[in-house]
Amino acid sequence: QVQLVQSGAEEKKPGASVKVSCKASGYTFIDYYIHWVRQAPGQGLEWMGRINSNSGGRDYVQKFHGRITMTRDTSISTAYMELSSLRYDDTAVYYCARETNTWLDYWGQGTLVTVSS
């Protein structure tokens, strides 16, 4: 069965960086894009961008340009999202999700990133 398993919760100080992993299983990793979506406490869903798991090509939301890097390691079927220069309002649950055609059909369990001094 398709599974996306994310790395554990992180607590970071303002200005630091965080790298969240998303390990895929149950399907051919390079055949699907991986998207990243975040959700601040009590808020809605915010799309951050996606990576082509085959080519490595990326699309980022403009507001994160310069701070976000999405990568993948095809040898271990894992996608990564790194966010730098963390601010208090980056505190959120970060989700990875698989794209099938244009919809997000499988999601990771989420990774809580807390930015606190």
Add this chain to the structure above:
Amino acid sequence: DIQMTQSPSPLSASVGDRVTINCRASQTISTSLNWYQQKPGKAPKLLIYAASSLQSGVPSRFGGSGSGTDFALTISSLQPEDFATYYCQHSYSHPLSFGGGTKVEVK
């Protein structure tokens, strides 16, 4: 960028009710519209894709309709496990975006 607006929020309903959640796009998106359900502490779950196609394993009481700018998610007979927050999301162009969510709560 395309903005997605949901209504109502919240929505108060009882078990057995027919429930409709609306979603409007700021420009035409054809049928590039998906619906997700999210329960507290859990990841979103895909319910409907391409405006009206039911995701495998999702109960048939869920239905989607619409095209262009106006869309709806209907639950034909609300069940206890359906109390949750629902999000629409367009996939017409980048950047993708979600509606603000509709919380379906007990009346």
